[in-house]
Amino acid sequence: MNNAKAGPPVVRVFGFEASLRALVLSAALLGALVVLPQLLLGRPFELRLLTIIFLYAAMGQAWNILGGYAGQTSIGHGLFFGLGAYTSTLAGLMLGLNPWLGSLLAIAVSAVAGVLIGLPCFRLKSHYFVIATLVVAESVFLIFSQWLFVGGAVGLEIPIRPSGWLDFQFHRNKIPYYYIALMLLAIVTLFVIWMERSKIGHVLKAIRDDEDAARSLGFSPLRYKLIAMAISAGVLGFCGTFYAQYVLLVDPPSVLAGSISVIIALVAIFGGIGTVAGPIIGSVVLISLSEYSRIYFSGSGRNIDLLIYGALIMIIAAYCPGGVISLFERLLRRNRGPSEAPPSAGPTPQQTPDVKTI
Amino acid sequence: MTVELLIQLLVSGLGMGFIFALIAIGLALIYGVVGVVNFAHGEFLMMSMYATYFAFALGGLDPLVTLPLVAVAMFGFGIAVYYLLMRRVLGAPMHAQIFATFGLMVFMQAAAQFFFGADYFSIDRSLLSGVVRIGGVTLPMPQIAAAVGALVCTLGLYAFVFRTGPGRALRAVSQDRVAALTMGIDADRMNALAWGLAAACVGVAGSLLSNFYYVFPRVGAVFVLVAYVTVALGGFGSISGALLAGVIIGVLQVLSGFFLTSTLKFVPVYLLYLAVVLFRPKGLLGRQ
Amino acid sequence: MEPILQASDVSVRFGGLIALSGVSFTVSRNEILGIVGPNGAGKSTLFGVICGDITPNAGDIRLNGQSLAGRLSHQIARLGLVRTFQTPRPFTSMTFHENVTIAALTRTHDMHAARARGEAALARVGLSYCLDRPSAGASTGQRKRLDIARALATEPDVLLLDEPLGGVDPGSVAEVIELLRQIRSDGMTLVVIEHNLEALTGIADRLIAMTLGQKIVDGRPADVMRDDRLVRAYLGDDDVTA
Numbered sequence: 001m002n003n004a005k006a007g008p009p010v011v012r013v014f015g016f017e018a019s020l021r022a023l024v025l026s027a028a029l030l031g032a033l034v035v036l037p038q039l040l041l042g043r044p045f046e047l048r049l050l051t052i053i054f055l056y057a058a059m060g061q062a063w064n065i066l067g068g069y070a071g072q073t074s075i076g077h078g079l080f081f082g083l084g085a086y087t088s089t090l091a092g093l094m095l096g097l098n099p100w101l102g103s104l105l106a107i108a109v110s111a112v113a114g115v116l117i118g119l120p121c122f123r124l125k126s127h128y129f130v131i132a133t134l135v136v137a138e139s140v141f142l143i144f145s146q147w148l149f150v151g152g153a154v155g156l157e158i159p160i161r162p163s164g165w166l167d168f169q170f171h172r173n174k175i176p177y178y179y180i181a182l183m184l185l186a187i188v189t190l191f192v193i194w195m196e197r198s199k200i201g202h203v204l205k206a207i208r209d210d211e212d213a214a215r216s217l218g219f220s221p222l223r224y225k226l227i228a229m230a231i232s233a234g235v236l237g238f239c240g241t242f243y244a245q246y247v248l249l250v251d252p253p254s255v256l257a258g259s260i261s262v263i264i265a266l267v268a269i270f271g272g273i274g275t276v277a278g279p280i281i282g283s284v285v286l287i288s289l290s291e292y293s294r295i296y297f298s299g300s301g302r303n304i305d306l307l308i309y310g311a312l313i314m315i316i317a318a319y320c321p322g323g324v325i326s327l328f329e330r331l332l333r334r335n336r337g338p339s340e341a342p343p344s345a346g347p348t349p350q351q352t353p354d355v356k357t358i
Numbered sequence: 359m360t361v362e363l364l365i366q367l368l369v370s371g372l373g374m375g376f377i378f379a380l381i382a383i384g385l386a387l388i389y390g391v392v393g394v395v396n397f398a399h400g401e402f403l404m405m406s407m408y409a410t411y412f413a414f415a416l417g418g419l420d421p422l423v424t425l426p427l428v429a430v431a432m433f434g435f436g437i438a439v440y441y442l443l444m445r446r447v448l449g450a451p452m453h454a455q456i457f458a459t460f461g462l463m464v465f466m467q468a469a470a471q472f473f474f475g476a477d478y479f480s481i482d483r484s485l486l487s488g489v490v491r492i493g494g495v496t497l498p499m500p501q502i503a504a505a506v507g508a509l510v511c512t513l514g515l516y517a518f519v520f521r522t523g524p525g526r527a528l529r530a531v532s533q534d535r536v537a538a539l540t541m542g543i544d545a546d547r548m549n550a551l552a553w554g555l556a557a558a559c560v561g562v563a564g565s566l567l568s569n570f571y572y573v574f575p576r577v578g579a580v581f582v583l584v585a586y587v588t589v590a591l592g593g594f595g596s597i598s599g600a601l602l603a604g605v606i607i608g609v610l611q612v613l614s615g616f617f618l619t620s621t622l623k624f625v626p627v628y629l630l631y632l633a634v635v636l637f638r639p640k641g642l643l644g645r646q
Numbered sequence: 647m648e649p650i651l652q653a654s655d656v657s658v659r660f661g662g663l664i665a666l667s668g669v670s671f672t673v674s675r676n677e678i679l680g681i682v683g684p685n686g687a688g689k690s691t692l693f694g695v696i697c698g699d700i701t702p703n704a705g706d707i708r709l710n711g712q713s714l715a716g717r718l719s720h721q722i723a724r725l726g727l728v729r730t731f732q733t734p735r736p737f738t739s740m741t742f743h744e745n746v747t748i749a750a751l752t753r754t755h756d757m758h759a760a761r762a763r764g765e766a767a768l769a770r771v772g773l774s775y776c777l778d779r780p781s782a783g784a785s786t787g788q789r790k791r792l793d794i795a796r797a798l799a800t801e802p803d804v805l806l807l808d809e810p811l812g813g814v815d816p817g818s819v820a821e822v823i824e825l826l827r828q829i830r831s832d833g834m835t836l837v838v839i840e841h842n843l844e845a846l847t848g849i850a851d852r853l854i855a856m857t858l859g860q861k862i863v864d865g866r867p868a869d870v871m872r873d874d875r876l877v878r879a880y881l882g883d884d885d886v887t888a
Contacts, residue, residue: 073453075460120636126452127395128635131586135628138583146621199751199760206748209737216697216731217800218723218752258579262464269457307472310465313457318446321454 033182037175045291047178051246053287054181055239060267060279061188062235067265068274069201070228071208072122073130076137078260080110080233084240085255086144089156099168103241110237114229122225134258141256155251158244168245177246184242185280188235192276204228205274236264259306263290266309270316272325281324286312365495367612373505375608380508380563381581382588382600383515384556389594390532391552394444397459400582401466402557406432406564407573408470411479420485425507425565429558436557440550448549463578470575479573500569507566515559516597528552584611584624587631592642599643648711650675650835651727651804656695656705658688658859665691666702667859673804678826678836680850680867682843684880687856689839690732693806696837697729698722709804724752726803730796732812732839734789736781742768742792743777749799767799768792771825786813790822798829805829807838811845823849847871855879 040047059081066072087109088102097105121132145153161167170176195201203224206214211221244250263286271282290305320327381403388396396402406428413419413427439462447458488499519525530538531548539545571577588607592599607627615623649672658666666688673679681689694700696707698719707714709727717725737745746764747757754760768774771791776784781792790810797805810826811819823845830836840846847853847867855863855870857879863870870876 067453071452073456075456120632124635127389127456128590128639130456131395131583131590132632132635135583135586135631139625139628142621142625146619197757199755199757202744202748202751202757205739206737209739210735212699213731213735213737214748215720216723216729217749217796218720218728220718220720262460269453273453304468304472306464306468310461310463310468313461313464314443315461317450317454317458317461318443321447321450 030186034179037178044174047174049288049291051174051178051181052291053283054178054185055242056263056267056287057280057283058181058185058188059236059239059264060271060283061185061192061276062232062239063264064268064274064279065192065195065204065235066225066228066232068268068278069196069204069208070225071204072225072228073126073265074133074261075130075265076133076135076258076261077232077236077264078256078258078262079137079140080114080236081240081243081260081264082140082144082252082256083113084110084237085244085250086150086156086240087237088241089158089244089250090150092158093156098166099241099245100166103168103238106237106241107234108237110240111230111234114233115226118226118229119222122222122229133261137256137258137261141252141258144256145252151251153252155249155254158248158250160248169248177242180242184238189276189280196276200224200227208274263309266313268323270312270323272323273321275323275325278323278325285324362493362495366497367616368609369495369497370501371609371612372605373501373608374612375605376505376508376512376601377563377567377604378581378584378588378608379592379601379604380512380559381585382592382604383512383597384559385585386589386592386594386597386600387515387519387528387552387556387559389589391528392440392444392448392549394447394455394459395586396553396556397456397582398439398462398466399459399556399560399585400578400580401463401470402432402436402560402578403564403567403581404470404573404575404578405435405466406561407568407571407577408474408479410565410568411481411573414481414484415479421481421565421569422485422503425562428565429561432561432564433554433558436553436555437550439557440553444549444553445546463582467575467578474575476575480571481568481573484569498570504566504569508563511559511562512597512601515555518555519597524548524551580624584627587627587634590631591634596643602642647675649673650710651696651837652708652711653692653696654706654708656692656702656707658691658695658700658702664859666695669705669856669859669861671854671861671864673835673837676830676833676835677851678830678838678849680846680853681837681839681856682841682846682853682870682876683856686858687879688859689856690808691859692856693729693808693837693839697727697806723800723802726801727806728797728800728802728804729806730790730793730808730810732808734786734793736784736789736792736796738780738782740781741778742773742781742784742788742795745781745792746795746799749796752800764799767795770798770828771795772821787815787818790814791825794825794829802834804835804837807836807840809839809841811840811842819845843871 036050037047063074063077066077067074084103084106087106088097088099091097091102091105092099117136121129121136124132144150150156161169163170163172165176203214203219207219207221207224215221240255243255247254267282267286268279269282270286271280272278286309289308293304293308316323322329381399384402385396385399388394409428409431410421410424413424414421443458443462447455484500490497490499490502519528527538527543528548528551530541530543531545535545538548584607588600588603591607592601592603607630610630611623611627614626618625651673653672654670656666656669657664669688669692671679681692683689691700695702696714698714698717698721709722709725712725714722714725737748740748743761743764746767747760750760750763750767754763765774765777768777771794773788773791773795776788776792781789784792790813794807794810807826810822814822819842826836826838826849838846838850850867852865853863853867853870854861855873855876862875862879863873
């Protein structure tokens with residue numbers, strides 16, 4: 001929210017302002033990322049790493065819409081990821097639906113599911129809501145593990161097709177997945193940037209800060225939360241389809257596991273809840289950590305990364321709830337001097353009535 | 359479905375119900391006094407189960423003997439968690455509070471798997487082994503002992519909270535923190551006490567549970583969601599409510615396990631949670 | 647002329663506690679109505695009923711002749727009836743300007759227009775100098791004014807003010823009173839709960855006195871202030887029973 005000061009040059013793009021410097025930097029970064037795969041030929045690990053980083057960054061952005069901007073902490077959001085994966089896969093297997101069209105269906109199904117869950121659950125106070133999201137996600141996981149229609153515990157396999165964009169499958173050369181994930185991240189990020197500056201973004205932040213005050217002004221918190229949920233869930237639905245087409249196998253542990261929900265939320269919170277760059281930074285750091293530790297500690301299994309995650313979550317919660325971004329902001333502010341005090345993008349400590357603190 | 363089978367199921371459900379209640383009471387205590395939900399509560403349970411198991415497997419100590427030791431150790435652990443972690447997030451935004459205990463949960467679960475592996479352990483021989491036969495009904499001794507132990511512990515906590523000085527102070531803080539402060543009650547100390555007591559309760563539950571339940575890294579996760587439901591159903595802040603709710607849920611999950619499949623036995627319990635918080639937020643005996 | 651706001655026989659019970667009992671009154675257009683009474687009289691509960699946060703056990707509220715029964719509080723706010731809170735509730739992660747801009751967004755979708763209207767609202771309450779300041783560190787007086795500015799930005803017809811002078815330093819009281827007078831002369835109707843009786847009587851057209859959930863006096867400020875029942879309500883009287 002820059003009120004005109006003599007400062008860095010500003011450019012109007014698509015109807016909103018961006019500092020020229022930010023625009024140039026972003027374009028450069030994007031350009032570098034587009035070119036990068038050519039340098040990574042023959043390095044499948046790094047290619048895969050980046051692809052997964054983009055995917056989780058996009059998912060973190062989606063989570064942030066509900067969790068950061070609207071202030072509704074959900075630790076069951078992986079549910080929509082899994083729903084999306086199953087929807088497009090089932091549609092492909094049973095109706096022969098093209099995976100791209102299947103992805104649209106996945107978006108719709110996830111969004112609707114989100115709204116259906118949100119309708120009763122958004123009435124709940126924060127802690128009750130969090131538990132409700134856990135409970136719903138866990139129930140879906142258990143049910144899908146038993147439900148033969150979706151393959152039960154074994155899951156569903158996507159029939160292998162020759163590599164091609166139409167079939168959304170690429171085998172020997174995985175670079176197209178990279179580009180799709182990158183584009184996904186770019187689109188979602190642009191959307192969040194737009195949303196942050198729009199009416200919806202502002203109202204969501206107001207609801208996050210003080211729902212009752214927002215209501216007293218004339219906003220329906222339920223309606224806005226449902227909008228945030230629908231968008232958030234829909235994006236995750238597409239991500240689920242992407243993942244299904246990436247690994248060609250959909251089963252409960254890989255797409256409906258509770259850990260996915262944790263990582264999605266953590267990526268956003270670690271990087272900076274309620275910020276645009278937060279999920280991206282969070283994903284880069286955490287996913288790299290996870291993937292590299294998997295190599296070096298392969299004996300002990302997947303848990304060294306969860307061990308580190310757990311420790312990181314606690315540290316962030318206790319010492320830096322605003323995430324890595326807020327750390328940067330603090331450093332910048334110290335260099336710039338105390339004259340500028342920009343409002344932090346994340347929520348500030350709030351004495352809400354249902355939390356018993358002084 | 360014979361009568362004997364039904365009785366066996368009900369008794370088993372009742373027994374589990376008392377254990378759920380004991381676990382839930384710790385949760386309710388923390389929420390009532392400190393105002394946060396302890397998402398790592400299940401991991402406290404897991405920790406006490408591992409402690410009991412290793413005392414048995416490595417030290418040959420019977421679980422009955424280690425029970426008081428585990429309770430005391432968990433008391434200390436709860437207090438440590440409060441002072442080292444929770445104190446810092448009391449004034450912080452909601453997501454920080456949630457993630458503090460959530461992080462602890464992830465960490466403890468991963469640590470258990472890292473150090474102990476994913477294997478399932480069990481205590482096969484203890485003072486409480488064997489069965490009891492009444493009429494045509496066979497009841498396993500460990501479950502009965504666990505039920506009795508949990509009930510005793512619950513009543514003990516009830517007595518503490520309602521009949522002693524510190525207990526009254528705890529209740530004062532949970533009802534009106536500011537007023538309690540003006541009366542000279544050290545809320546910080548009370549918070550720590552609440553955490554210690556809750557951890558001790560869960561420690562007792564875990565110690566009793568390990569007599570007949572498998573010990574593995576994710577065992578906490580199995581029980582903690584149920585504990586949330588129990589607290590919500592019974593009504594936050596009500597110990598007797600937690601007891602009643604625990605029993606209902608214990609029976610419900612046992613019957614569900616029988617009529618559906620054992621994987622799905624908690625799903626009706628989860629549905630019950632949603633129904634309760636949506637339609638009767640006060641719970642059965644809650645006061646809010 | 648039809649009153650702009652009308653309460654008929656409103657009763658509210660919380661369990662065994664009677665918060666409001668048969669309260670009725672009317673508010674005329676462009677009037678300033680003051681509500682006084684000791685703590686626990688039910689004044690804030692009455693506000694809660696009027697703006698839809700509390701559902702009464704009996705009775706009805708009418709805005710411009712239209713019953714508000716069954717309407718949600720955000721819908722009532724959209725109809726032009728907005729309240730402020732006893733303890734100010736700014737959106738703490740935002741600046742003053744962002745706070746009022748959000749309020750203005752109830753009337754327009756356009757961000758630029760909303761920002762302009764927000765700025766105007768801040769100017770009206772004399773907080774232009776706080777435009778880009780974070781609302782989190784503000785003083786009580788500033789927060790109270792921000793609350794009012796926010797409410798104004800929604801362009802209401804009726805403004806319910808819950809203790810606008812609470813916590814305001816004596817030097818600023820006159821300014822706030824003057825602000826209320828200006829708001830009224832711009833066409834608004836005000837209902838004000840206030841403990842500062844001296845300030846309130848200077849500006850109110852009518853006063854309602856409440857105690858123990860009931861309305862005990864209703865009339866012009868001078869008459870009400872002299873009324874025995876009001877004095878007894880504030881000072882307590884052994885003969886008065888619930």
